Amino acid sequence: MRSCYILILLLCVCLTFSCNKTTESVLSEFDLVEAVMWEHPDSALALLEKMPKPAPSDKLNDATWCLLYTQARDKNYIKHTSDSLINIALQYFDSKNDWRRKAQAWFYKGQILQDLNKEDEAALCYVKVKDLLNYFDEPLFASLVCQTLGRIYRNQQLYDIAFKEFREGIHYALKASKGDILSHAYSELGRSFAECAEWDSTQYYFERSLENARLINDLYAEAMCIGDLGVLFRAKGDYEKALRYNKEGLQLNIQQGNIRNLAQNRLNVGTAYYQIEKLDSAIFYLKDALQTSNIYIIRGANMMLYLIAKKQGNYIEAIDYNEEYLIYNDSIKNIDKTKAIAEVQVKYDNEKLDNERKDLLLKNDRLQKAVLGAGILFILLVSSIAIIYQRKLWLQERHIRKAQEEVQRYLAKLHDNEVAIRENQELIQDYSEELEAKGGLEGLVNNQSEQINSLRDRIKYLQSQNTEFQQEINKYAHSVKEYDEWVFTADKLSKQNLSLKKREQFLTDYINNHVDLFRDLREKPRNTPNWTYIFESIDILYNRFYRRLREEFTLLTNEDIQVCCLIRIGLTTSQIAELFSISAPSITKKKYRIRERINQQKDNFLTDNMALDMYLKKY
Structure with a gap:
């Protein structure tokens, strides 16, 4: 019987290898996609979506499609929510000597990690790409890598390293002879100097960026540079120049039909007029800025109109604008960032689990085809093995779902108890402060002392409950080791929610004290x-x-x-x-x-x- 199982296993392996022969040449359709990728990424994405995804058995073309599809989505500014596709490309090209594809795979892995708020891991990917740039010559891609890495260092306030990366990005952009990339490289370096309040260097690089944009007649880049200069002169207190650049940027956006930025331009112009005390002109542009669906711009315009009305003594209008400002300000505050992060994380986990299940189904399908090809004699045996295997998977998934539900239930109780403990502690503090001020009010003192003791007993009980809940969570996390990351993430989100409440109290106290x-x-x-x-x-x-x-x-x-x-x-x-x-x-x-x-x-x-x-x- 044992020798029979060995024979079946060897036969299945041979049939699997025979079915998994891959094509060694890249599909010709990918050449057209790459030809339009930089100038027309929307067309590249449309071509890839019309093209059927290559079979996983054709590893080269499957990995190439995954890489190009991720690149096209990135260039169309579509936010990444999963790394499943880029992992396929990375797994294949990282073991090959195709340095360009390998570098691209690592770069877009970094882009996805940034979208998933994992900036430190993304930086490691870009550093690896920098090492791979020594093996091939593609200055346009190299400039993009340097600028992306420079932005991360700038966000981390590592300005010396950021300056080095942006200067290297300018070097590659000059070598690539692609004008709009050069304007962006100059602007990025200028923005880095602006964060350090080095205004002369900031102005120098913004003006180089504008000069290059006008040289190549790129209205989009020119509008970007003019906007940067407007911000610069407003920061320096030169409001006349800030107004001139803001108005010029507005005209450029109108000229090229860039409707998306018109409201922000009008808000900037209106603010500049306010700063030079030309209130009538400021009102005209600020009211125009209100004609948008962007709640941040509407909030800013209402605040400026409130200040103008107040300065002019139009208190009824000031109250109306202030009411509008408060409404939009509340709307912005009510955006639950923690919920958004949790939704992204859940979506990411679900997609990852779904891809794993799909891969498992594909493996089962290949196994069944291989067994069927071996002959009728093995059908019953393989079917029995498949049924047992599927049942095991079903039982395992049911166990995992149960563990997930129990962990979620205990985490919810744990979080509710933490909130209750915090509220009771604040209540004890309030009662204690009042006891100090009550002097001879003996009856009230005794009553509130009893309430304080009752609250302390309640806190002890909640803390003991939390200890029990944590033990249960650890038990379920240990029993489902392959989902440790899911359990850790759920616990982290719960703690983040509680931390945000504490942070809200801290900020309120800070405002009251400062x-x-x-x-x-x-x-x-x-x-x-x-x-x-x-x-x-x-x-x-x-x-x-x-x-x-x-x-x-x-x-x-x-x-x-x-x-x-x-x-x-x-x-x-x-x-x-x-x-x-x-x-x-x-x-x-x-x-x-x-x-x-x-x-x-x-x-x-x-x-x-x-x-x-x-x-x-x-x-």
């Missing part, structure tokens, strides 16, 4: 505060906090509203008492009266275990 208006309330409490300015600032920073409080709780007095605003920006009971020149217990009594008025209007909305300070900070 903005001059709020810092003066703490350091100079004896000064008479400008309540109008305080209310206006709080509305801007905290989503119309003052206005919403005034509209929703009409029973609150002016002094109640003032106390609520001071609590919202983080002042303690003692600091508020000093500001009003009264004792801390008096402020505590005011808080209880505010609580009673809120409950009176909201039907006992605030329960005994909910501190007024905590409610206002979340309001």
Whole structure:
């Protein structure tokens, strides 16, 4: 029986090798794709999509198609969400002496890693490409590599290395004799000097870029250079020159029908007119800038129009523009970046798993064909093996799905407990601060002491639950070793979400402690505060906090509203008492009266275990 199995295995291997003979020549269609790739990448992508993907058995053409398809998508500015195709190309060409294809495969692997927010891994890919450039001469590609690597170093603030890469990119661009690449190389170096505030060098390279763009009559590159110069002179405070370049850039974009950049150009021109005190002209361009679907531009234009209306004394218009600004600002803030990253990661994992399953199905298909070719005698035996194998895969996948569901459930509970622990700790801190200010209010002190002890017991219980949940997560992660990366990613996203909440609290505290208006309330409490300015600032920073409080709780007095605003920006009971020149217990009594008025209007909305300070900070 054992010798029979060996014979079957040898026969299957022989048939597999006979079926997997690959073509050693590249398809002629790829020559046409490469001929139009640099100048017309959209045409190259269309040709590749019409062409049927070569079979995996034809490894050379399959790898070439995967590489060219990835390159075409990249040049059409389509964001990459998976590295499955480029991995096929990289796996093939990395073992060959085709240096150009190998370098291209590593380069686009780096591009995909950048789109997946793995910049450090992408940098390693580009460094490898730099080493491969010594084996072939293609200056246009070399300039692209140097500029891409330079941008990464610039993002990491490694400016000396970035300068070296961009200068090398200029060298290759001059050698390639392709004008638009040279303009981009000059502009990239200029932008690097701009980040270091070296304005003379910045201006020099921007002007070289503009000179080259005009020499080759490239209106797109010329508009880019003029825009860079406008930004430069605005940073230097030379608003007249900034206005001149911004208007010139606007005319160029109108001339070439570049509708996408017109709204931004008009916003820049309107801002420049505002800076030189020509408010009527500024209003004209800023209102034009509002005719776009770009919410960032609309937000900026409304802010500028608000400042102009306020300066002109048109307070009704100023309020309207400020309302529009706050609406769009809230829309931008509500973009959940963590959710977007999680969606990309899930999509990437699903595509990777789907490709693995497809490869497995292809292997099964080849195995079945090989066995069928061996004869009728082996059909029953191979079918039995296939059924057992498929059942094993099904059981394994069911086990994996169950493990994934359990890990997700425990991670969700773990995250909810962490949030509850954090809220309870903040509540304990608020109660403790109030206890310090209550003096002889014995009944209230005993009541809140009991609440503090109850909250501490609750925190201990949640922490013990988290320990149990973590043990369960580790158990499932250990039982599904091949999905360690998935478990780690899910845990990381959960921790990132909690970290973002802590970061939000940190930034709020930082604003309260460093903005001059709020810092003066703490350091100079004896000064008479400008309540109008305080209310206006709080509305801007905290989503119309003052206005919403005034509209929703009409029973609150002016002094109640003032106390609520001071609590919202983080002042303690003692600091508020000093500001009003009264004792801390008096402020505590005011808080209880505010609580009673809120409950009176909201039907006992605030329960005994909910501190007024905590409610206002979340309001």
